[in-house]
Amino acid sequence: MKFNFTKLPLLLLTSILAISCSNNNEDEIPTEQISKADFIENYATIASTNYSDTYNTAVAMQTKINAFIAAPTETTLAEARTSWLYARDFYGQTEAYREANGPIDNEDLLATEGQINAWPLDEGYIDYVFNSTGGTVQNGLIGDTTVELTAANLIAKNEDGGADNIATGWHAIEFLLWGQDLNYDPINHTTDNYAVSGDRPYTDYTTADFADRRATYLQVVTDLLINDLNDLNTTWAVGGTYRTTFEALEEDVALTNILNGIGFISNGEIALERLDPAIDEGQENEHSCFSDNTNQDMWANVHGLNNIIIGSYTTESGAIISGVSLIELVNQSNITIGSTLNTKASETISKLNTLLGLGKTFDEIISEETLGSNGPAGQLSSALKAQGTAISDAASTLGVNITIN
Template sequence: MKFQARTQLWTLGASGAALVLAAGLSSLNAAAQTPAHTPAGKVETAAAPAAAVTAKTVVAHYATLVHANYEDTLLAALELQKSVRAFIAAPSQARLEAARKAWLDAREVYGQTEAFRFYGGPIDDEEGPEGRINAWPMDESYVDGVDGKPGSGLINDRKFKITKASLSEANEKDGEENIATGWHAIEFMLWGQDLDDNGPGQRAHTDFVDGKTPNADRRRLYLNVVTDLLIDDLRFLVQAWTPAKAGAKKNYRVTFEQGGSESVRKIIVGLGSLSRGELSGERMEVALNTQDQEDEHSCFSDNTHRDIVANATGIQNVWLGSYKRRPGAKGPQTLEGPSLRALVAAKDKALADRVTAQIAQSVADAERIPAPFDRAILDGSPGQPLIKKTIASLVEQSKLLVESASAIGITQLTLVEP
């Protein structure tokens, strides 16, 4: 059983879990004191400094984190692009491994941005590129030959012209599993099908060498174009969240920063939706229920366990108002500022502490999930209880996020259980 990759705000989870988030809002303008930042896993107990926290300051700092995380993702993806180009220029096993490592490194950064979704922002509004960037699960045979169908896919159809425009049009055409672009299309090109129970796909570099495998030239072209398209989409997101300059055309960030309490609602929508519907639901419960490798998020590289950690970390970043930048980024390596935690703590410190501890627990639990995920989901696997524990923690934190919204005046925030 497959599920729509771009989960809508009101459609969450493997069994129809829904998040109904109506905006019965109060002003949220009362000032709060900023609690001192504490390391992940620690409950904040220190005395608060004097800086005031309001909806406006929380929203502004959130926008700063979003921009930094997308900018880091773009920089990491440019490193991937560099490795891909080196590989296709002279395919070798060593260069293929380098491109794989660059993909894994970039995924660590991108995974944290998933906390910025699910509220109709620039990534997943009606015109947003999310479906081109991270859609899954993927029917591999739509792109290239697979076991039992060596001549299948767009690559082996020489009548199909491989361009950014044609791949964008082909993505999810005639079926949501017909994925032609994004992280997972690149992943499939680099690793191939995962036919190994104990490891990732083992695509040979010779698949890209003329005379070794049919249509190797088109395989090189496909990998190059699909990587370039990912770069374009990530640049769009960076631009949407770039700080406004005097006289510049308004972007999404300008509107968001002017949104006040409505933007705070959107932030919580993103965290709650990822916690319950997407991460614990579609990305974990579905795979547990079907025990099918095809329902694993990053199934070709066996990187799903790290995807889960990155997603959980993204939620923690937003809640704490803290983000650790990718090495080499310009400016401060850690960004900290007015947070949701501080806003909630001003109304109910005990609740804010509970949320902080629960989110830290989810991250810790996620880090214990073993690889490969497609073996850990199986009945009798020592990894299955760890997956279930992570799901339970994420479900609990989603409930606490609902309580937090209520504490700061956002009412009618109801998580409907499956």
């Protein structure tokens, strides 16, 4: 299990304290007037800081990957993997800014989400995969020497001919670092060893077939990811192109965008796309299956939403960005709706903590439940759906309408 224990207690404490502060206001309307503009400004500050952290930690990952490519060893491979896991904590929180008419997925702006974080990924589209007899099959882009491995070509190949033909982004890098996760126990020859992630050997980059092309591929997609994250960081920074556009939006337009984002990601994305299909269909729909990092993905995605709901974000340096929360803003208009939102957000964090506290990988958790069986993954999904509904109700109270499916 690979979630970050050193960071987790601080961020959970931050969430608990912020929610507790909101609870103190449940019986009375806040006397200090706050505005939609205050909430919108805090959202922009959190988004900008989160994207900055994402870019900086990804650059640190790039450095480790470059070191691995230059000198492939077990040690440099392990360091590259660790840096990927760490940077994912920050990117995962930025999912809260999707579906908000912003640069990550607005076709008139950058719209690079598909080449940054698309999934599920067909491993065989990129590199060799194992067959049923333990051998390998190489029909991927790495083995196809007619394909020049350039950024432009891999962008063109991304999702070309099928939604799971993913050629770029976090999960392409993940697969190139870890390889397939087959849940295979070589001692007992069974396929239910859930504690084992992918175990690509470093020799795939030294003596294996297509080692040089594999290294080139890893280099190209890592550099491409850094460029895409830099664009997001720059455009969201104070004075950046999108930050300027965002700050000029009418308040209700900006508020609609923000709440549509967190409402949809809570209900339509994490619950309905990342949890329910994985419970129903198994590991092939697990978000970070190669590294077995999906539990931590859940942590980052849920906390990304919670950052906006409670108005607080803990930076990579440990500093806390804090301002007007959605709960406070809604409480000012309707204390009952605000209290419900507070409760649903708290319940979502609680269900997340239950899932993380099991001490099992995500693929093991989903192997022990079915859709509708009310297992821990299903309970988290239900909590996220209820949270999405509470966000929609909050939006209506504030005079705007959103879509959470």
